[in-house]
Amino acid sequence: MTDPRLTPIAASLPSSVPFVGPEAQERxxxxxxxxxxxxxxxxxxxxxxxxxxxxxxxxxxxGDPENHELRQALAAHHQIKSANIMVGEGIDGLxxxxxxxxxxxxxxxxxxxxxxxxxxxxxxxxGGTLETVPYTVDHEDPAALFAKAKETQxxxxxxxxxxxPMGTWHDGETLKxxxxxxxxxxxxxxxxxxxxxxxxxxxxDIGPDDPRVIRMRTFSKAYGMAGARVGYAxxxxxxxxxxxxxxxxxxxxxxxxxxxxxxxxxxxHLASVLEQIATARTRIDRIARDNGLTTLPSATNFVAIxxxxxxxxxxxVLDGLIARGIFAxxxxxxxxxxxxxxxxxxxxxxxxxxxxxxxxxxxxxxx
Amino acid sequence: MTDPRLTPIAASLPSSVPFVGPEAQERxxxxxxxxxxxxxxxxxxxxxxxxxxxxxxxxxxxGDPENHELRQALAAHHQIKSANIMVGEGIDGLxxxxxxxxxxxxxxxxxxxxxxxxxxxxxxxxGGTLETVPYTVDHEDPAALFAKAKETQxxxxxxxxxxxPMGTWHDGETLKxxxxxxxxxxxxxxxxxxxxxxxxxxxxDIGPDDPRVIRMRTFSKAYGMAGARVGYAxxxxxxxxxxxxxxxxxxxxxxxxxxxxxxxxxxxHLASVLEQIATARTRIDRIARDNGLTTLPSATNFVAIxxxxxxxxxxxVLDGLIARGIFAxxxxxxxxxxxxxxxxxxxxxxxxxxxxxxxxxxxxxxx
Numbered sequence: 001m002t003d004p005r006l007t008p009i010a011a012s013l014p015s016s017v018p019f020v021g022p023e024a025q026e027r028x029x030x031x032x033x034x035x036x037x038x039x040x041x042x043x044x045x046x047x048x049x050x051x052x053x054x055x056x057x058x059x060x061x062x063g064d065p066e067n068h069e070l071r072q073a074l075a076a077h078h079q080i081k082s083a084n085i086m087v088g089e090g091i092d093g094l095x096x097x098x099x100x101x102x103x104x105x106x107x108x109x110x111x112x113x114x115x116x117x118x119x120x121x122x123x124x125x126x127g128g129t130l131e132t133v134p135y136t137v138d139h140e141d142p143a144a145l146f147a148k149a150k151e152t153q154x155x156x157x158x159x160x161x162x163x164x165p166m167g168t169w170h171d172g173e174t175l176k177x178x179x180x181x182x183x184x185x186x187x188x189x190x191x192x193x194x195x196x197x198x199x200x201x202x203x204x205d206i207g208p209d210d211p212r213v214i215r216m217r218t219f220s221k222a223y224g225m226a227g228a229r230v231g232y233a234x235x236x237x238x239x240x241x242x243x244x245x246x247x248x249x250x251x252x253x254x255x256x257x258x259x260x261x262x263x264x265x266x267x268x269h270l271a272s273v274l275e276q277i278a279t280a281r282t283r284i285d286r287i288a289r290d291n292g293l294t295t296l297p298s299a300t301n302f303v304a305i306x307x308x309x310x311x312x313x314x315x316x317v318l319d320g321l322i323a324r325g326i327f328a329x330x331x332x333x334x335x336x337x338x339x340x341x342x343x344x345x346x347x348x349x350x351x352x353x354x355x356x357x358x359x360x361x362x363x364x365x366x367x
Numbered sequence: 368m369t370d371p372r373l374t375p376i377a378a379s380l381p382s383s384v385p386f387v388g389p390e391a392q393e394r395x396x397x398x399x400x401x402x403x404x405x406x407x408x409x410x411x412x413x414x415x416x417x418x419x420x421x422x423x424x425x426x427x428x429x430g431d432p433e434n435h436e437l438r439q440a441l442a443a444h445h446q447i448k449s450a451n452i453m454v455g456e457g458i459d460g461l462x463x464x465x466x467x468x469x470x471x472x473x474x475x476x477x478x479x480x481x482x483x484x485x486x487x488x489x490x491x492x493x494g495g496t497l498e499t500v501p502y503t504v505d506h507e508d509p510a511a512l513f514a515k516a517k518e519t520q521x522x523x524x525x526x527x528x529x530x531x532p533m534g535t536w537h538d539g540e541t542l543k544x545x546x547x548x549x550x551x552x553x554x555x556x557x558x559x560x561x562x563x564x565x566x567x568x569x570x571x572d573i574g575p576d577d578p579r580v581i582r583m584r585t586f587s588k589a590y591g592m593a594g595a596r597v598g599y600a601x602x603x604x605x606x607x608x609x610x611x612x613x614x615x616x617x618x619x620x621x622x623x624x625x626x627x628x629x630x631x632x633x634x635x636h637l638a639s640v641l642e643q644i645a646t647a648r649t650r651i652d653r654i655a656r657d658n659g660l661t662t663l664p665s666a667t668n669f670v671a672i673x674x675x676x677x678x679x680x681x682x683x684v685l686d687g688l689i690a691r692g693i694f695a696x697x698x699x700x701x702x703x704x705x706x707x708x709x710x711x712x713x714x715x716x717x718x719x720x721x722x723x724x725x726x727x728x729x730x731x732x733x734x
Contacts, residue, residue, distance in 0.1 A: 003578075003605060003606055003609060004552075005469055005522055005552060005553075005554060006468055006469060006609065007467075007468065007469060007470065007471040007474075008471065009471070010467070010468045010469070010609065010612055010613065013612040013613065014612065015608050015609065015611035015612050016611065016612075017432060017611065017616050018616060019432070019616070019617075021429065021431050021432045021433060021617075023431040023433070023435060024431070024432075024433055024435070027435065036428065039428075039429055041427050041428055041429060042427050043427060044427075045425075045426075045427045046426060046427060050426065051422060051426070054421065054422070054426070054622065055418060055421070055422045057594065058412075058594065059412075059413060059417065059418070059421070059591070059592055059593075059594040059595050059626070060408050060409050060410060060411075060412045060413060060591045060592065060593055060594065061403065061406075061408055061593060061594050062388065062406055062408060062587075062593045062594055063594050063596075064388050064390040064391070065384060065386070065388045065391075066388060066390070066391055068390060068391070068394065089456065089615065089618055090615075090617070090618065092615055092617055092618065093615050093618060096615055100374075100377070101373055101374065101377045102372055102373060102374060102377070103374065104374040104375065104376070107374075118616075118617075125612070125613050155372055185371075185372060186372075187372060211370075220429075224426070224427040225426055225427065226426075226427055226428060226429045226621075227424065227425065227426040227427065227428050227429055227430050227620060227621030227622060228426050228620055228621075228622070229430075229617075229618060229619070229620050238370060239370055241382050242370060242373065242377065242382065244382035244383065244384065245377055245380040245381065245382050245383075245492070246377065246380065246492055248456065248457075248459055248460050248463055249384050249385060249386070249485075250386075250388075250457070250459055250485075250596075251456055251457065251459065251460060251596060252596070253594060253595055253596050253620045253622075253623055254593075254594030254595075255421065255594060255595070255620075255622065256620055259426070
């Protein structure tokens with residue numbers, strides 16, 4: 001029963017969840033997963049300094065609505081001004097604010113078919129019309145995205161580099177050149193959630209005050225703080241200030257603010273995590289090959305394994321893994337949904353995955 | 368410079384902050400406050416179990432988007448169903464979702480003149496038109512609010528019981544009877560942030576499935592977890608489900624979820640905090656009387672002190688307190704702005720306040 005008092009947009013929206021959480025799946029199967037490899041969390045965890053900083057926080061105090069200390073530290077880290085940085089409740093929260101600022105009913109927004117569903121959720125939530133372009137050889141295609149933006153006079157175009165769910169990436173120079181064809185009036189939302197684990201040169205060399213682009217970064221991936229909800233946007237100062245029109249000013253968790261600051265200050269821990277990610281990527285590739293499968297190159301903390309057939313087959317493999325206690329996910333759209341997506345895990349996690357995969361494949365092959 | 372790509376509503380909004388945080392004031396005065404008595408935080412802190420639960424949380428994992436365990440525990444605590452409960456990022460976050468669900472440009476919303484600015488911020492942020500009615504003898508006036516809602520065909524009417532910033536309250540029976548005059552088509556947003564410190568019987572005895580009302584509760588006040596951002600709404604199941612249309616599903620901090628659960632399970636700590644609040648209220652009243660001032664009766668964790676003259680005088684007193692290291696706030700609208708608002712503090716906090724007040728009053732009186 002829809003409440004008759006809802007706005008027309010709200011009434012038209014489904015009560016949907018972009019992703020079902022692993023806890024809900026565990027409740028449904030009445031058993032905990034043995035390996036949590038589905039949400040691209042960092043099982044390697046945050047710096048030990050994060051827990052110290054969080055536990056020392058006076059949680060009875062509201063967080064600083066200006067996120068002053070964290071923004072100052074991020075500005076120093078990136079050698080930009082704090083006026084170019086907006087801290088928010090994860091990239092998800094920031095994407096919601098961006099959609100709210102730019103998307104009114106009838107506005108067009110461009111993304112890749114099968115890219116991040118939560119971005120699409122926010123765009124639809126404000127009445128926007130999504131336009132999609134297919135991946136090109138499992139890469140997001142900047143030229144095609146920007147051409148579609150021009151064709152549809154899009155307000156926003158979304159591009160993740162490195163990409164989720166495929167793990168592929170473009171080098172920064174390629175992206176920077178592609179920007180020449182971004183139409184005037186379109187803002188590029190460049191999701192760099194996975195940039196920390198990407199090769200040097202993947203982040204395009206564009207100034208923070210470039211009004212064409214807003215970049216999204218996070219402490220949820222390589223920094224190991226997904227549960228803390230700390231993301232930030234880098235963009236031109238007037239655009240950054242526009243978040244103050246709509247954001248939940250006191251929305252940041254105070255311990256998360258302190259934890260993110262501590263995480264940023266422990267770059268040695270980040271470096272060690274990046275080594276563990278690299279080791280895990282190699283191991284996942286090895287496990288795939290041991291089972292006659294191939295993987296896509298990855299600049300992220302996960303690897304897409306090509307199951308070699310169609311989406312139904314990959315879904316059967318995925319179901320077989322989940323039935324065996326391995327939480328994983330897969331791309332939504334064809335032909336990328338021939339793959340399953342495995343987050344980098346510990347040696348134990350990947351042992352469990354290696355043990356389960358042959359059985360899941362056998363099931364999918366009809367036993 | 369306003370970005371020409373913003374939506375018309377976004378372009379029309381100021382980049383404002385409903386409240387300036389104490390940290391910003393400390394940076395401006397280049398000195399920490401001696402007593403933090405301005406944001407109605409609970410200086411008495413949360414249960415010690417909260418820190419234990421938070422530090423044991425795997426912060427590398429996203430929080431459960433269904434908030435299952437916390438909702439189950441809250442349902443048991445209130446003896447209602449979890450389908451009647453929505454957990455969100457503080458009451459502020461939930462009020463934002465409510466405004467988004469119900470308020471489209473041109474829709475009317477009723478509140479008291481001088482009531483919670485963050486609610487007004489959210490309503491304006493979705494293009495709503497605010498209608499206000501004055502306080503009656505420093506109490507919010509349900510009959511006047513509901514009459515104004517009828518007159519303006521309002522989508523929402525906001526009422527805090529107990530009230531902030533005055534600390535006054537109505538008993539539950541009075542509110543329940545007043546609901547008879549709530550017009551059809553208007554939803555009452557009943558903010559019960561301060562209900563834990565109110566006398567028994569302040570919460571109206573209305574069922575969770577009553578479609579006329581949505582109630583807001585929080586762990587930010589008596590439970591001492593303002594920095595964690597955990598609030599919840601109680602309402603009819605279809606209304607609660609509507610939040611799933613627009614909320615940031617993975618927006619809850621995982622440690623905050625665990626901390627709130629631990630806080631709820633330590634009712635003995637809550638009881639001891641309520642005693643400390645009662646003691647502090649009495650002390651604040653005593654300090655006021657020692658300075659020739661009176662206080663308003665309070666059902667909250669703060670006390671409004673009537674400075675006896677106009678808003679300019681109270682503002683001068685407030686400025687004098689702030690200059691002496693006492694963080695406090697005051698009501699925004701006349702005639703309630705003849706008061707200043709002092710949160711319940713520790714003995715040390717209130718010693719500092721007692722020491723500063725005579726000087727602040729002397730300043731305000733022209734030295």
